[in-house]
Amino acid sequence: MIVFYKRNIEYIERAAVNPDRRRFSVVDEAPRHYIDLDHYGDSAWHKMPRFWNDAVIQYTEDTLKAYGILPWHINRVYYQLRDAFMIRDPEKILRLSAELGHYIADANVPLHTTENYNGQRTGQNGIHAFWESRLPELFSDNYDFFVGKAEYIPNTQLAAWQAVVKAHLQVDSVLVIEKRLSQQYQHSKYTFETKGRQTIKAYAREYSKAYHTLLQGMVEQQMRASIKMLGDFWYTAWIDAGQPDLKALLDRQPSEQELQQRREELEQWKQQNIRVRVREHEMIENQ
Ligand SMILES: [Zn+2]
Numbered sequence: 001m002i003v004f005y006k007r008n009i010e011y012i013e014r015a016a017v018n019p020d021r022r023r024f025s026v027v028d029e030a031p032r033h034y035i036d037l038d039h040y041g042d043s044a045w046h047k048m049p050r051f052w053n054d055a056v057i058q059y060t061e062d063t064l065k066a067y068g069i070l071p072w073h074i075n076r077v078y079y080q081l082r083d084a085f086m087i088r089d090p091e092k093i094l095r096l097s098a099e100l101g102h103y104i105a106d107a108n109v110p111l112h113t114t115e116n117y118n119g120q121r122t123g124q125n126g127i128h129a130f131w132e133s134r135l136p137e138l139f140s141d142n143y144d145f146f147v148g149k150a151e152y153i154p155n156t157q158l159a160a161w162q163a164v165v166k167a168h169l170q171v172d173s174v175l176v177i178e179k180r181l182s183q184q185y186q187h188s189k190y191t192f193e194t195k196g197r198q199t200i201k202a203y204a205r206e207y208s209k210a211y212h213t214l215l216q217g218m219v220e221q222q223m224r225a226s227i228k229m230l231g232d233f234w235y236t237a238w239i240d241a242g243q244p245d246l247k248a249l250l251d252r253q254p255s256e257q258e259l260q261q262r263r264e265e266l267e268q269w270k271q272q273n274i275r276v277r278v279r280e281h282e283m284i285e286n287q
Contacts, residue, residue, distance in 0.1 A: 001238060004246035008094050015098035016105075028065070033106050035068035036115040037168050045113075045165045050158055070112065074103045074160040078233055085241030087262035090249040101230045107160060108226040113168040119175060127178055130203050135212050135219050138205065143220040147228040150235035163229055170218060177214045185210070 005012070023029045037044045040059070049055040052072045055064055064072075077100045084092035106112045111128050119127035136143075153159045182189055191204040203211075212219070238244070254262075 001235065001246055004090075004250060005097070005234070007250060011094055012098045012101070015095055016101050019099055019102045031065050031068045031070075032073040032103060033068070033070060034112040034117065035070045035164060036117075037113050037164070038115055038171075039067045045168045050161050067115075070103065070107055071157070071160040071164045074100070074107060074233075075157040077103060078156045078160075078237060081234070082237040082240050083266060085238050085244055086266050087259060088244050088249060088254065089259055089262075090253060093249070097234055100233055101226075104160075104163070104230045104233065105223075105226040107163045108167050108222045108229070110167045110170040110174045110222075113164055114171045116171075116175070119178075122175055122179065124175060124178060124182075126203075127175070130178075130208075130211075131174060131219065134203055134208060135215075136223065138208055139212055139219070140223070143223060145224065145227055147224050147231070150228075150231035152239055153232050153236045156233065156236060159229070159232070163225065166225070167222065170222075173215070173218070178211055181207070181211055181214060 019029065019032065023033070037048065040048055049058055050071075052075075055072070077096060081093065081096040081100055084096055109132050111117045111131060116122060117128055119125055185204075185207050188204055189207050190201050192199050193202045194200075238246075
């Protein structure tokens with residue numbers, strides 16, 4: 001796996017931002033990036049049904065789509081990736097690996113799990129980009145991104161939820177700490193920075209540093225969690241697909257004819273294997 005992924009790392013970096021690019025062109029895209037857990041009440045993070053079909057029964061599909069489907073979408077892309085490994089389609093494996101990275105990273109950002117995603121309800125407009133862009137831009141050079149070996153995940157749907165819940169439980173800290181700090185820095189909170197020909201208002205460096213320190217490594221920990229989780233998901237998809245030989249895919253894209261045949265075989269196998277089908281339907285958004 002490592003050879004295959006390293007060889008294609010530049011493509012993966014570029015393609016990882018595609019889901020954000022199509023947010024405005026693809027109707028169903030936006031809700032895949034977040035889940036407003038607090039919309040469902042204070043203990044929703046604990047009570048919310050983990051599997052799509054159960055959640056639809058409880059809340060209806062329209063409601064779920066209105067408040068975000070991030071944890072279910074992660075699992076859906078996971079199955080698409082596993083299928084891409086099964087038919088040994090390198091282009092698809094890479095595209096889905098990159099996109100899974102995007103959604104998994106979103107799931108590890110606390111502000112992707114709340115209705116107050118940009119501090120708009122607490123007078124903290126701008127905190128979203130502050131936490132997820134400004135802080136890493138200023139400080140991630142000193143982060144440690146070595147997270148150890150990938151591990152097999154017994155249940156990817158529950159793993160997606162685990163990440164979302166962990167992120168959600170940090171929402172209060174993200175907001176309360178910044179609120180308190182902003183009272184001390186009333187006049188020096190912002191600065192003007194020049195980027196190219198543009199001058200933009202940004203959170204001041206001193207202010208950013210103080211916030212980063214008070215967060216006690218939270219941004220680094222969440223980035224590490226994303227990296228570990230993504231490696232685990234890639235590895236699990238590959239194992240569940242029967243460990244196909246990726247070296248054989250390094251220099252050769254199969255013909256459309258070959259791929260079509262493998263797709264049909266996969267469909268047949270799914271038709272015959274009722275247990276696989278039942279399990280997927282429990283877990284995947286029906287579309
Ligand atoms: Zn996103």
